[in-house]
Amino acid sequence: MDRKQTVLLTGGGTLGSVTPLLAIARAWRARDPEVSFIWVGTPDGPEARLVEREGIPFIPFNAPKAPRYLSWRWLTLPFELCRALWHAIRLLFEYQPAWILSAGAYVSVPLVWCAPFAGAKVAIHQLDVPLSLSNRLMLPMADLVTTTWSETAKSIKKPVHVVGSPVYDRGVSVRSREDILMHFDLDPTLGTVLVLGGGTGSVALNAMMESIAMDLAREANVIHVTGKDKRMFVTGHQPGNYRTFGLLEEDLMDALRVADVVVTRAGLGTMGELVLEGKAAIFVPLPHSPQVANARAVSDRSAGYVLEERTWTRELLLETIRKALEPHKRHELEERMAHLFPVKGVAETVVELVLAKEARGGKDVLKRLQ
Structure with a gap:
């Protein structure tokens, strides 16, 4: 293969480290249709199907964690x-x-460590506010470092470009709000709450939502993605305006489009899509994870509500959803969420920085694009 036209993308285990790279790959192909990609990911992660759908050859790789x-x-x-x-x-x-x-993914570390021996350059993007362990391990080999948050750059002792987050475009819904609500068999006169528990679902979030389901469904529609093989309302009755799905793939963008408020974890993949769509959101970060710092950054910018599992109650969650559904507050949150961090054009910016190769050239490119 031609070295000048081959780019190795690596990530997996979860989709958080995958979708930003797919966004970059699309932007790179738009600029140079001759570029060739290969993907090295985990043998049993969720990324292979999505990567191959983009026409990128997938190579499974066993890396120790x-x-x-x-x-x-x-x-x-x-x-x-x-x-x-x-x-x-x-x-x-x-x-x-x-x-x-x-x-940032553990599957990437051996490849990046070996990059100098093969003459390959390395670019890493840090999604979350705290620097991930995998990126810490890869940082010494990196020729280019980009981050989503300005807070992250302060902890990295080498040139860093704060660019925002590349967001993978899943497509735009062409159906009207009325058609989407009819598809989900929901009430068009009510506001709609979308609940997302992350790629594998959240038992804690599912349980708390089930505890308020009867009360909430009297006031709003609910579309709840529970996670694969995670069930709700096993012993009780499911309210009329409450819809549960293990996974939503084709209909996810429709659900996001009609959502007035989104209740979700604080992973950067979902957060980037909320910024792109400008959605009012309530974040429940996964305890003892980078999501806690992500949620704190959202709270510091007054761009969404943040609830912590160790202190939340069913009453607090229900009241927070009600507040977020109020038109004035919802519009305020939507506006702030849309400006939380850059998402549009970020993939193109990263491609420009990579192609610039030299650090000074990359800085000039970034100034030109801002």
């Missing part, structure tokens, strides 16, 4: 890492990419 607690796996980790590094070197010499791009 260090346990964050005392475990016997620490004994086998050095051997797993050596095997992953050997596999990474073989892949890099086979495909000879000019660039390796990652948005």
